[in-house]
Amino acid sequence: MAKSVLITGGAGFIGVNICRALLAEGHRLSVLDNFSQQVHNTNNGLPLDIRSHVHLIKEDIRNKTAVRQALNGIDTLIHLAAETGTGQSMYEIERYFSVNVQGTALLLDVLQNDEVGKNLDTLIVASSRAIYGEGCYQCSGHGTVFPEPRSLNRMLSGDFDLHCPKCGAIVMMAPTEESAPFQPLSIYGLTKQVQEQAMLMFAKTRGINGFSLRYQNVYGPGQSLKNPYTGILSIFSNLARQSQTIEVYEDGLESRDFIFVEDVAAATCRTVSYRGNFVGAINVGSGESVTVNTVAHEINNYFGGCSDVLITGKFRVGDIRHNVASMTKAQSVIKFVPSVSFKDGLRQFLAWVEKQPLEDSKAYQRSVVELQEHGLMMNRKD
Numbered sequence: 001m002a003k004s005v006l007i008t009g010g011a012g013f014i015g016v017n018i019c020r021a022l023l024a025e026g027h028r029l030s031v032l033d034n035f036s037q038q039v040h041n042t043n044n045g046l047p048l049d050i051r052s053h054v055h056l057i058k059e060d061i062r063n064k065t066a067v068r069q070a071l072n073g074i075d076t077l078i079h080l081a082a083e084t085g086t087g088q089s090m091y092e093i094e095r096y097f098s099v100n101v102q103g104t105a106l107l108l109d110v111l112q113n114d115e116v117g118k119n120l121d122t123l124i125v126a127s128s129r130a131i132y133g134e135g136c137y138q139c140s141g142h143g144t145v146f147p148e149p150r151s152l153n154r155m156l157s158g159d160f161d162l163h164c165p166k167c168g169a170i171v172m173m174a175p176t177e178e179s180a181p182f183q184p185l186s187i188y189g190l191t192k193q194v195q196e197q198a199m200l201m202f203a204k205t206r207g208i209n210g211f212s213l214r215y216q217n218v219y220g221p222g223q224s225l226k227n228p229y230t231g232i233l234s235i236f237s238n239l240a241r242q243s244q245t246i247e248v249y250e251d252g253l254e255s256r257d258f259i260f261v262e263d264v265a266a267a268t269c270r271t272v273s274y275r276g277n278f279v280g281a282i283n284v285g286s287g288e289s290v291t292v293n294t295v296a297h298e299i300n301n302y303f304g305g306c307s308d309v310l311i312t313g314k315f316r317v318g319d320i321r322h323n324v325a326s327m328t329k330a331q332s333v334i335k336f337v338p339s340v341s342f343k344d345g346l347r348q349f350l351a352w353v354e355k356q357p358l359e360d361s362k363a364y365q366r367s368v369v370e371l372q373e374h375g376l377m378m379n380r381k382d
Contacts, residue, residue, distance in 0.1 A: 002025075003122075004028045004075050005030070006070050006071060007078045008031075008061055008077075008078070009061070009079075009080035009081030010031030010080060011031055011056070013222050014126065015031065015078075016046065016222060017220070019046075019050050021262075021268070022272065025273070030054065030057065032061065032067070033057075033081070034058065036083075038227055038229070039226075044058070061103035061107065062099070064110060067107055068116055071107075071114075071120075072116045073116075073119070075119045075120060076121065076122040077107075077122070077123050078124045080126045081103060082192070083099045083188070086185075086316070086319065087371050087376060088229040088230075089186050089187035089318075091371075096188060100191035101194050105198065111202070120208060121209065122210075124210075125195055125211070125212050127195065127212040127281065129176070129214055129325060130184055130186060131182050131214070132180050132182070132184075133182075134321060134322075136173075137162055137173055138171060138172045140169065141167055141169060142167060144174065145165060146181055147171060148183075150162065155380070156380060157381065160250045160254065160321060162321055173324060174324075175324050176283070176325055176326060177329070185319070187318075200212055200279055203279050209271075211280070212281040212282070213267065213271065213282055216259045216286070217232075217259065217285075218260075218261055219233045220260050221261075222352070223349070225237070225353065225356055226359055228367040232256075232295065240302070243307055245310055246296045246299075246300060246310065249292070249314050250314075250321075251313070252292055252293030252311045253293065254320075254321050255289035255291045256322075257287070257323045257324045258342050259338060260348075262339075263286075263338040263340055264284055266339070267282075267284045282330050284330060284336070286325075286327075286342065287324065287325060288324065289324040296309045303350075312379070313379055314379045314380070316371060316378075317375075317377075317378065318376070
């Protein structure tokens, strides 16, 4: 059955892919997006292939009049609008809370107190694995544990591993389930936690479906190559194409769960068409982890291997060590199984990158300097 869907932040990388997937299923779409310069640069419109099929409202999520207009007549809301970037969030604190928390509060306030929200039957919010902090690990002596943030002194000495909070032994990464405790390590993660809890509370109180989709590390063609604050695949690609040194933090063995953007769109579509009753969180990832060092070398090799890949021992305050999502709940609730392997997805992404114009090679370094100036970038003491 065709639904009337509003996607906040729908002109971004993930949003555009969700638009394409929903249009293919026959849904009616509206998008509210402020075209933030950090994400969109000078682009201020939707891609040509979807432009004539989507009602676009160019406004900020904190504009109540625009939000009220956008919500009129919709029955499904996908809330993607947010500031992203773990490191930047640690010093742009007011902006991250304003957009991510206050913007969500305004959205829910209109839904609660205005007639435009009367037909709403499904809320979907883009959450993040950042709300878990370090997530789930296994200790040989104490089983499943959820470690505290890594000790600054240990990291300065070059010990980047996680340790059991009970015995101090090094622990091994395990898939993190949705039942894991909230332990965000960054302002970004904290704001996503508040977003998620507010949206799900509203859905439960209203008696409608509510999905918090905890996206892992999303990548793919169309990802911003201009934003130096997020997306290591984009950052490494920009450096490799210009034969610049690729600096890998910590010891290079830190890992992430990368999920291809078309799989993210497919999972999101399944929540739109879900016919049961559900309020809760669902991981959207691949269920596999890849080390950052592996990513750096794969990208460098694709572009001719002209960059030096340097393991620096540097580390950012607020970064996690490892990440792999448990996909059991996604499979059981929305019948979602990712279809694109990291190897195939990376090849598609890099083939797309190769066709794009070169970006400012110094933009990423400027973002690193900002972290250093705010005391958020440290270096192992040899």
